[in-house]
Amino acid sequence: MRLLSLIIICIGAIALVFFSVNPPSYAIEGTLETKSNSLMQEKPESYPVATVAGGCFWCVESEFRVIDGVLYTRVGYTGGALENPTYEDITTGQTGHAEAVEITYDPKKISYKQIIEYFLTKAHDPTQLNRQGVDVGTQYRSEIFYHNEEQKKIAEQLIKDVDNRNVYGAKVVTKLGPAVKFWEAEGYHQQYYEKYEEKNGEIHPRVFFKKKMKQLKGG
Numbered sequence: 001m002r003l004l005s006l007i008i009i010c011i012g013a014i015a016l017v018f019f020s021v022n023p024p025s026y027a028i029e030g031t032l033e034t035k036s037n038s039l040m041q042e043k044p045e046s047y048p049v050a051t052v053a054g055g056c057f058w059c060v061e062s063e064f065r066v067i068d069g070v071l072y073t074r075v076g077y078t079g080g081a082l083e084n085p086t087y088e089d090i091t092t093g094q095t096g097h098a099e100a101v102e103i104t105y106d107p108k109k110i111s112y113k114q115i116i117e118y119f120l121t122k123a124h125d126p127t128q129l130n131r132q133g134v135d136v137g138t139q140y141r142s143e144i145f146y147h148n149e150e151q152k153k154i155a156e157q158l159i160k161d162v163d164n165r166n167v168y169g170a171k172v173v174t175k176l177g178p179a180v181k182f183w184e185a186e187g188y189h190q191q192y193y194e195k196y197e198e199k200n201g202e203i204h205p206r207v208f209f210k211k212k213m214k215q216l217k218g219g
Contacts, residue, residue, distance in 0.1 A: 039065060043072045043104055050105065050115045051078065051145040051179050053098035054124030055132020059206060060101045062193045063123040069109030073191075074102050076184040078145060085183055093137040100145065102182055113154050116144060120162050120174065127170040143175040152176065 054060045057075035064070050077085045080096030089095050103115060120126050125133075126142045144159075146152040155176055163172045188195075197203050 039070065040072050043074070047071060047104050048107055048112065049147060050103045050112055050151070051100055051147070051182065052103070052116075052119050052123075053079070053100040053141060053143045053145070054119065054126070054174075055099070055128075055140045055142070056135050056206075057099040057101050057185070057189065058193055059132075060119075060123055061191065063118070064101065064103050064115070065191070065194075067110065067118070069106045070103055071106055072104040074184055075189050076100055076102065076182050077139075078180060078182045079143065079177065083181075083183075087186055087189065090139050091137075093139055095139070097139060097183070098141050098143055099139055099185075100143075100182065112151055113158065116155050116158050119144070120158055120172070121167060125168065126159075126162065126172045126174040127168045129173045141175060142173060143177060145177055145179040147179045152178075 052060065061073050061075050065073055077090055077095070077097040078100045079098045082089060082095040082097065085095050085097055090097055090099065105112075105115060124142065128142065130136070130138050130141050132140050132142070144155045146155055159172055159174055159176065162168075193203070193206075
């Protein structure tokens with residue numbers, strides 16, 4: 001654990017230097033409130049969901065849980081063929097599944113477009129193929145799983161927009177596919193960073209460096 005933290009700190013320091021020199025920027029349509037008071041303990045019925053994958057699901061989930069209008073999140077596995085996959089299965093990279101986050105939201109407070117814009121420009125780096133930072137493998141791929149044709153059209157256009165505006169100086173490799181069965185991950189993975197902070201009295205190193213990087217990017 002100490003070695004992993006050291007590795008994360010070193011990579012984070014390098015990333016801070018890189019982004020201080022070349023910070024990507026992208027203005028999200030509308031204003032996103034980043035202090036959510038709308039989170040629920042159980043998934044509410046009759047609200048739309050967005051499903052995304054972008055590296056470690058701990059990281060992506062924590063990004064969305066602080067946004068007002070997000071009602072509920074859960075992490076899990078989707079996009080593969082294996083039924084009832086476990087975390088151990090996923091780590092082999094052979095199941096076809098991606099670590100993903102299902103986001104239930106209130107469309108009166110936040111739109112699907114805003115969620116996907118945030119995902120593509122703030123929550124992760126969509127230019128990294130089958131990896132995100134130190135996490136490598138197809139299970140860490142960047143992908144948007146649409147639940148209807150409207151979501152598909154919105155996501156397609158946003159991917160094009162981010163590419164055309166050359167936000168990252170590299171091509172977006174985010175995949176787009178239909179939402180399929182979402183297998184909820186084990187309980188200890190849910191809201192992992194919140195549990196880490198509660199247990200240790202400090203934020204996780206990854207959270208610390210992501211905050212610093214976003215400050216440099218103006219996000």
